[in-house]
Amino acid sequence: MALALLVPTQTDARLTNSSRTDQAGWIVLHLQGKPRDIGFQYGSLAAKEIDDAHKALLLSFSRAPYDWEWCRKSARDLFWKKLDTEYQEEMLGQAEALQQKGFKYDQWDVLAYNAYIELKDYYLPYVLSHQPGGTRQGTTRESCSAFIATGSTTKDGKIVMGHNLWWDYLMGQRCNVLLDITPEKGNRVIMDAFCGFIHSGSDYALNSAGMVLCETTISGFSGFDPKGTPEFMRMRKAIQYSNNLDDIKSIFVEGNNGGYANTWLMGDTKTNEIGKLELGLKNVDFVRKKDGFFVGSNFPESPKLIAEEVPGGWNADPMSNGCERRRVRWTSLLTKNKGQVDAEMAKTFLADTFDEVLNRQGASDSTLCGVSGLSGAVNTKVIDSSMASSMQLWARMGISNGSTFSANTFFSQNSGYDALKPFLHDIPTQPWKILPEKK
Numbered sequence: 202m203a204l205a206l207l208v209p210t211q212t213d214a215r216l217t218n219s220s221r222t223d224q225a226g227w228i229v230l231h232l233q234g235k236p237r238d239i240g241f242q243y244g245s246l247a248a249k250e251i252d253d254a255h256k257a258l259l260l261s262f263s264r265a266p267y268d269w270e271w272c273r274k275s276a277r278d279l280f281w282k283k284l285d286t287e288y289q290e291e292m293l294g295q296a297e298a299l300q301q302k303g304f305k306y307d308q309w310d311v312l313a314y315n316a317y318i319e320l321k322d323y324y325l326p327y328v329l330s331h332q333p334g335g336t337r338q339g340t341t342r343e344s345c346s347a348f349i350a351t352g353s354t355t356k357d358g359k360i361v362m363g364h365n366l367w368w369d370y371l372m373g374q375r376c377n378v379l380l381d382i383t384p385e386k387g388n389r390v391i392m393d394a395f396c397g398f399i400h401s402g403s404d405y406a407l408n409s410a411g412m413v414l415c416e417t418t419i420s421g422f423s424g425f426d427p428k429g430t431p432e433f434m435r436m437r438k439a440i441q442y443s444n445n446l447d448d449i450k451s452i453f454v455e456g457n458n459g460g461y462a463n464t465w466l467m468g469d470t471k472t473n474e475i476g477k478l479e480l481g482l483k484n485v486d487f488v489r490k491k492d493g494f495f496v497g498s499n500f501p502e503s504p505k506l507i508a509e510e511v512p513g514g515w516n517a518d519p520m521s522n523g524c525e526r527r528r529v530r531w532t533s534l535l536t537k538n539k540g541q542v543d544a545e546m547a548k549t550f551l552a553d554t555f556d557e558v559l560n561r562q563g564a565s566d567s568t569l570c571g572v573s574g575l576s577g578a579v580n581t582k583v584i585d586s587s588m589a590s591s592m593q594l595w596a597r598m599g600i601s602n603g604s605t606f607s608a609n610t611f612f613s614q615n616s617g618y619d620a621l622k623p624f625l626h627d628i629p630t631q632p633w634k635i636l637p638e639k640k
C-alpha cells in the first residue's frame with residue numbers, strides 16, 4: 202500500500218513550543234498546540250525511538266494472515282472513521298514527522314500501532330471465535346498492580362495513587378515516555394506511554410483539573426464489539442476532557458467496544474473522592490467513596506461479569522491464583538498501614554516481593570512487584586494530591602524494586618530467542634524521579 206500523501210508544513214514553527222528531556226530512563230516530551238502540531242512534535246522529537254518500537258512490535262505480527270498488513274487494514278476499517286478529528290490529526294502529524302525523518306510509516310501504521318493491544322488481545326480472539334468451529338477464549342494478559350486510597354487510609358486524608366506496569370520486557374522497555382501535553386482544547390495531560398502512543402497503554406495519567414487515573418487489566422475477559430469506539434481514544438479523551446469522576450465514567454462507557462477491558466481506579470484531588478470502574482462490555486460497575494481504598498491486580502470482581510464475560514470462569518482461591526494473592530497483599534498492606542499511607546510508602550508497596558499467602562519472599566507473578574520470565578513490572582508511578590496540584594508525579598523506569606535484568610545472561614542461558622536479540626536490552630536500576638521537572 203502506498204504511503205498516504207501528507208501536506209508539508211513549516212517544521213521549525215511547529216516545534217517551537219515542544220521539548221524533549223531524557224532523565225533516568227524516561228523520555229519526557231512536552232507537546233503543545235493544535236492536534237496536528239502535537240503529533241508532529243511527537244514524531245519529530247522521538248522518531249528513532251518510535252521506529253525502534255514499531256520494529257520490536259512487528260515480531261508479534263510476523264505470521265500471515267494475522268500480520269502487520271492485517272493490523273493496518275483492520276485498524277483502518279474498524280477505527281479510523283470513529284476517531285475524533287483531533288486524534289486523526291495527531292496521527293497524521295506523527296506520520297508526517299516520521300516520514301520527514303526518513304522513516305516509511307503512514308497514518309495506518311501509526312493507527313495500527315496505537316490500536317495493537319485491542320487488535321491482538323481482543324479483536325483477533327473475536328475474529329477467531331466467529332470462524333467455523335471457533336470458541337470464545339478469554340485473554341490471559343495480567344498487566345499491572347495498582348491502588349488508590351483516601352480519607353482515613355492516608356496520612357493527610359487526601360489521595361495517594363500508585364501503579365506499576367506489567368508487560369513483556371520486549372515492549373515494556375519501550376513504555377518509557379512521559380507525555381506532557383497542553384492541547385488546544387481540554388485539560389493539560391501528563392501520562393506515561395509506550396513510545397509512539399497518543400494515549401498511554403500503561404494508563405497512568407493526571408490532568409490539570411485535578412483528576413488522576415490508572416488501571417489493571419481484567420484477566421480472562423472475552424468480549425468485543427466491532428461497531429464500538431476504540432478504547433485507546435476513550436482513554437485519551439477521558440483524561441483530556443474530564444473534570445470529575447462522572448466525566449471519566451461517561452466517556453469510557455459511551456461507545457464502549459470491550460477492547461482492553463480494565464478495572465479503572467480514579468480520583469478527584471479537588472474533593473479527594475475516589476472511584477472504581479470495572480469496565481467489561483456487557484457489564485459496567487462503578488463505585489465511589491471518600492474514605493478507604495480500591496485495589497487492582499487483574500482480578501474480575503462482579504459475579505455477573507465473571508458469569509457472562511470470563512469464559513473459563515474465575516478461580517478466587519488465593520492459594521492457586523496469583524492475582525488473588527496480590528489482592529490479599531494489597532488489602533493487608535493498606536489495612537495494616539491505615540492512617541499512614543503516603544507517596545513514600547506507596548513506593549515500598551509497589552516494590553513489595555512478599556507473597557503473604559504462601560509466606561515466601563521473592564518476586565514472582567503473585568507479588569506486587571512482578572517478575573515472571575521475560576515479563577513483569579517495568580515501570581512504576583506514584584502521586585498524591587499535593588503533587589497532582591503541581592502537575593508532577595514520582596516515576597521509576599525499570600523493575601519496581603530496583604532489581605536488574607541482563608539480556609546477555611538470558612540469551613546465554615536460553616536458546617530459541619535469536620529474533621529478540623536486536624531488541625531485548627538490559628534493564629538497569631534507575632532512581633525515582635519527580636517528573637516533569639519544573640523549569
